[in-house]
Amino acid sequence: MSKGNPPGLDLERLRAYLERERPGLVRGPLGADLVEGGRSNLTYAVTDGTGRWVVRRPPLGHVLATAHDMRREHRVISALRDTAVPVPEAIALCEDEDVLGSPFYVMEFVTGTPYRTAEQLGALGPARTREVVLGLADTLVDLHAVDPEEVGLGDFGRPEGFLERQLRRWGKQLEASRNRELAGIDELREALGKALPPSPAPTVVHGDYRLDNVLIGADDTVEAVLDWEMSTLGDPLTDLGLLMMYSEQRPVPGSPISTTRDAPGHPEPAEIVERYAARSGRDVSALPWYTAFAYFKLAVILEGIHYRYTLGQTLGAGFDRIGQLVPLFVEGGLTTLQEG
Known part of the structure; x- marks a missing residue:
């Protein structure tokens, strides 16, 4: 664990803040490392040599409107703490930008593995791999079964007109990061807008x-669901569509985008859908639209990251190849809509 300040995290300021807000929590000088693997908000593992915590803050530089909301992440993991959804304990939320230069929050460090590659997941063997992936579907059902009113999230979003608003929002995000021509992306956005499905009853959506936004424990179950920056109240099938999009991905040579699809024992996407449908009782017949929307959404996210890379505002390896991936996701969205 590094004793120096990683980019975006002043350890002395963080320690002073925690000593004010949570006296007795920190018992010595802090060390921290930037956690690799994230492509959006910055995540740090922090320790005083005895206790361990996680700090989340927005990326440095260019930030898209409505993204990277620390209060939102902190609120949802606090609300879900006593439900069947496994989340880290929320420890502190700081909205004073004088401390670290941006809002941030501190949460419990949860021991577990975020499986990012087929090699990592495949080391478990086919039977355990299958259970891990199907368990991901089970945890999603548990999330969508939470009553937002009962956990204090009744006003967490505006589910009326959710899909139309989401499509409009991501279209605006695209325009905010557009600095090159992207063949097919406007066609995909227009096709999605013309085929909006009716939404089921709203739930908390992640x-x-x-898979790599959850931590898997030694018993192959989900220990914690992480990265709640895009959570809201809305159409639960958007979560399933996104999971399907990731579950379909094959490795692309040189790509920094994680995929576990080729791990022996990994269930077929259709089986994951069947597991979700059977446990939740939801109608999933319109899922191709949601999967195509997931392709569009990720294309926009990747284009935003590529835009920050061109401005020299990204940290970590692999960002130089992000821009090359965007057309692949545009094509995936168009193909899914046409075949659905």
Whole structure:
């Protein structure tokens, strides 16, 4: 664990803040490392040599409107703490930008593995791999079964007109990061707008639900669901569509986008859908639209990251290849809509 300040995290300021807000929590000088693997908000593992915590803050530089909301992440993991959905304990939320230069929050460090590659997941063997992936579907059902009113999230979003608003929002995000021509992306956005399905009853949605956004414990179950920056109240099938999109992905040579699809024992996407449908009782017949929307959404996210890379405002390896991936996701969205 590094004793120096990683980019975006002043450890002395963080320690002073925690000593004010949570006296007795920190018992010595802090060390921290930037956690690799994230492509959006910055995540740090922090320790005083005895205790361990996680700090989340927005990325440095260019930030898209409505994204990277620390209060939102902190609120949802606090609300879900006593439900069947496994989340880290929320420890502190700081909205004073004088501390670290941006809002941030601190949460419990949960021990577990975020499986990002087929090699990592495949080391479990086919039987355990299958259970891990199907368990991901089971946890998603548990999330969508939470009553928002009962956990204090009744006003967490505006579910009326959710899909139309989401499509409009991501279209605006695209325009905010557009600095090159992207063949087919406007066609995909227009096709999605013409085929909007009716939404089921709203639930809490994660917004970026996938295997490497959860921690898997030693017993192969989900220990914690992470990265709640896109969570809201809305159409639960958007989460399932995104999970399907990730579950379909094959490895692309040189790509920094994680995929576990080729791990022996990994269930077929259709089986994951069947597991979700059977446990939730939801109608999933319109899922191709939601999967195509997931392709569009990720294309926009990747284009935003590529835009920040061109401005020199990204941290970590692999960002130089992000821009090359965007057309693949545009094509995936168009193909899914046409075949659905």
